[in-house]
Amino acid sequence: MVNYNNIQLSKSFEHNLSLSQMTKKEIEVQYPKQTFYQKDYLFSLFTNKTDNQTIQIKQQLYSNPTLHYLLNAKIEDIENPFDEKQNDTADILVVKDNFYEIIDIKTRNVSKSAQPPNIISAFKLAQVCAKMLDNKEFDNFTINYFEIDWMLNNDKLICNEIHFACLFKAHPNDLYINWAAAMQIQFHVSDLDQSFNGTMKSWAKLYLKHFVIQAKKRADDMIKKFVKPFEKYID
Secondary structure, rough: OOHHHOOOOOEOOOOOOHHHHHHEEEEEEEOOEEEEEEEHHHHHHHHHOOOOOOOHHHHHOOOHHHHHOOOOHHHHHOOOOOOOOOOOOOOOEEEOOOOEEEEEEEEOOOOOOOOEEEEEEHHHHHHHHHHHHHOOOOOOEEEEEEEEEEEEOOOOOEEEEEEEEEEOOHHHHHHHEOOOOOEEEEOHHHOOOOOOOOOOHHHHHHHHHHHHHHHHHHHHOOOOOOOHHHHHOOO
């Protein structure tokens, strides 16, 4: 949906705007009425209803179980404003014709060498894939990443380069899972391969296979390192 090639961020960042705010402003040029912050979208979605609806009716606002899970729409907290959380999947949502473009903004200081950032929980993504397969939901959302490379010059943040990548165009079995970092998938958006051309259904199946293989290997490694050396001491 969003044409990322048309996004032009100022070379010198505005001090009163965050990087996500700047990006949102640029996306709004293309979709002025369909662009939201995730927390604002969820809040408006649920608080526009003023009558005493049951939890079941509120759940129907997200008729798609995969998206309902993915966007952290917690029905039990429905009366409270949705706060932005560190584990939110999206910074920005573009919602048009019942299609959800989930956009996560990543920033990178190119003047320093750093490991790839946390992208999304590998376990959460496995659950998303399982829900996609269970509910046959393959064509109403996508997850995109937008990386802003910056550097500091005379106390000003300078936009060096911007990169875009779609999660579902990356080969699932190439995704690195850092088990020591809360099972996070990690990559730099600028380094993410985009050559996968299969269906969303095949992507979900391939990712689950990758996740299970990696989880079994991790379990075996944990047993060898933390269990086997001490079993001889146990009566």
